[in-house]
Amino acid sequence: xxxxxxxxxxxxxxxxxxxxxxxxxxxxxxxxxxxxxxxxxxxxxxxxxxxxxxxxxxxxxxxxxxxxxxxxxxxxxxxxxxxxxxxxxxxxxxxxxxxxxxxxxxxxxxxxxxxxxxxxxxxxxxxxxxxxxxxxxxxxxxxxxxxxxxxxxxxxxxxxxxxxxxxxxxxxxxxxx
Amino acid sequence: xxxxxxxxxxxxxxxxxxxxxxxxxxxxxxxxxxxxxxxxxxxxxxxxxxxxxxxxxxxxxxxxxxxxxxxxxxxxxxxxxxxxxxxxxxxxxxxxxxxxxxxxxxxxxxxxxxxxxxxxxxxxxxxxxxxxxxxxxxxxxxxxxxxxxxxxxxxxxxxxxxxxxxxxxxxxxxxxxxxxxxxxxxxxxxxxxxxx
Numbered sequence: 001x002x003x004x005x006x007x008x009x010x011x012x013x014x015x016x017x018x019x020x021x022x023x024x025x026x027x028x029x030x031x032x033x034x035x036x037x038x039x040x041x042x043x044x045x046x047x048x049x050x051x052x053x054x055x056x057x058x059x060x061x062x063x064x065x066x067x068x069x070x071x072x073x074x075x076x077x078x079x080x081x082x083x084x085x086x087x088x089x090x091x092x093x094x095x096x097x098x099x100x101x102x103x104x105x106x107x108x109x110x111x112x113x114x115x116x117x118x119x120x121x122x123x124x125x126x127x128x129x130x131x132x133x134x135x136x137x138x139x140x141x142x143x144x145x146x147x148x149x150x151x152x153x154x155x156x157x158x159x160x161x162x163x164x165x166x167x168x169x170x171x172x173x174x175x176x177x
Numbered sequence: 178x179x180x181x182x183x184x185x186x187x188x189x190x191x192x193x194x195x196x197x198x199x200x201x202x203x204x205x206x207x208x209x210x211x212x213x214x215x216x217x218x219x220x221x222x223x224x225x226x227x228x229x230x231x232x233x234x235x236x237x238x239x240x241x242x243x244x245x246x247x248x249x250x251x252x253x254x255x256x257x258x259x260x261x262x263x264x265x266x267x268x269x270x271x272x273x274x275x276x277x278x279x280x281x282x283x284x285x286x287x288x289x290x291x292x293x294x295x296x297x298x299x300x301x302x303x304x305x306x307x308x309x310x311x312x313x314x315x316x317x318x319x320x321x322x323x324x325x326x327x328x329x330x331x332x333x334x335x336x337x338x339x340x341x342x343x344x345x346x347x348x349x350x351x352x353x354x355x356x357x358x359x360x361x362x363x364x365x366x367x368x369x370x371x372x373x
Contacts, residue, residue, distance in 0.1 A: 001308070001311065002365075003365045003368050003369050004361070004362065004365040006311050006314055006315050006318070006365075007318060007361045007362075007364050007365040007368070008358075008361055009315055010314075010315045010316075010318035010319040010322055011318075011319075011322055011357060011358070011361050013315070013319040013322075014318075014319045014320075014321075014322030014323045014325075014326055015322075015326060015354075015357075017319070017323050018323055018326040018327060018330075021327070042354075058315055058316070058319060059319070061316075062316070062319060062320075065286075065288050065291030065292060067181075067288055067320075068181055069323075072244070074244060075181060075283070076181055076279055076280060076282070076283030077198070077201060077279040077282050077283060078241060078275065078276045078277075078278075078279030078280050078283070079279075080279075081205060081272075081275040081276065081279055082245060082248070082272070082275075082276065083245070083248045083252075083272075137268070137272060138248075138251070138252040138255060138256075138268055139252070139256060139260070139264045139265070139267070139268040140252075140255050140256075140259065141259065144255060144259055148251070148255070162346070162350075165347065166347065166350050166351055166354065169347070169351045170351060170354050170355055170358070173351075173355045174355060174358055174359070177358065
């Protein structure tokens with residue numbers, strides 16, 4: 001791990017925090033979407049498995065020690081026990097998986113494949129941890145928790161597309177990231 | 178730096194962060210292990226007493242719950258529809274106890290103390306090859322980068338306004354990211370030049 005890697009990890013932890021400052025948009029039916037999870041997707045897509053995953057671990061460590069860096073100014077150890085705690089723990093794993101999939105290509109993966117990678121890690125992996133956790137915290141059956149979480153998928157899909165489009169252009173400008 | 182810490186000199190403020198974190202973990206596990214309303218309710222009462230001991234007004238405890246109120250409503254609704262309202266009350270009480278306890282840790286512990294605590298906790302990991310000074314560097318860089326990123330986005334927005342592109346998401350996001358990534362290379366060169 002070089003100094004440059006450390007600086008990139010810090011930068012993407014900060015980026016994920018800064019994305020939480022963007023006011024949330026409310027979709028139809030009152031479902032809020034925030035830009036924060038785009039930080040997770042971008043970290044994986046641009047930094048790769050190890051650095052991307054560590055950037056999000058660092059971000060969550062800062063949240064856990066009480067800095068209000070989550071969207072809506074939330075922070076502190078309590079958020080990990082809350083209804084979305086599992087989704088938060090899914091973030092670094094999601095970034096890692098996205099990075100792992102991108103790392104398997106010597107150059108940039110084709111557009112359609114990149115969409116699949118980012119959706120798989122950024123939605124699939126994150127929900128895989130988040131939904132059972134939600135079910136546990138709220139005393140619900142997993143299917144019921146899943147049904148409730150589906151409302152957030154359209155917003156997440158928009159973020160997947162934006163991430164892939166941005167990551168392509170950034171990689172073009174900085175090929176040896 | 179913005180933080181949630183509330184200054185004070187109570188026994189809870191003075192307790193070492195490690196003990197507070199450990200107690201929170203134990204209380205969290207017990208709440209799930211002892212699945213009764215009586216126990217969860219007792220933990221809520223003890224927690225409220227601890228807020229008073231920490232010289233924090235009870236409105237602070239309530240402030241921990243307020244953002245979660247809609248989640249409470251959803252839990253209750255789902256339990257009434259699918260199972261039993263009683264299970265909903267239990268889930269909400271347990272959840273409220275956890276939120277207030279974790280809030281207490283955050284309110285009575287400075288972020289800097291927590292960072293020191295984290296670094297101490299990392300020391301045994303040195304044997305496994307973790308470079309603890311890298312972790313400290315990454316933490317301080319992150320806190321410095323957040324305002325920098327906000328500034329860079331403002332600069333790019335100004336520049337794109339001249340082109341009528343200030344409302345174009347990509348015209349903001351892509352140059353801002355490329356610019357900060359290039360800046361990171363300079364930062365890392367500067368750190369290495371000082372033989373970090």
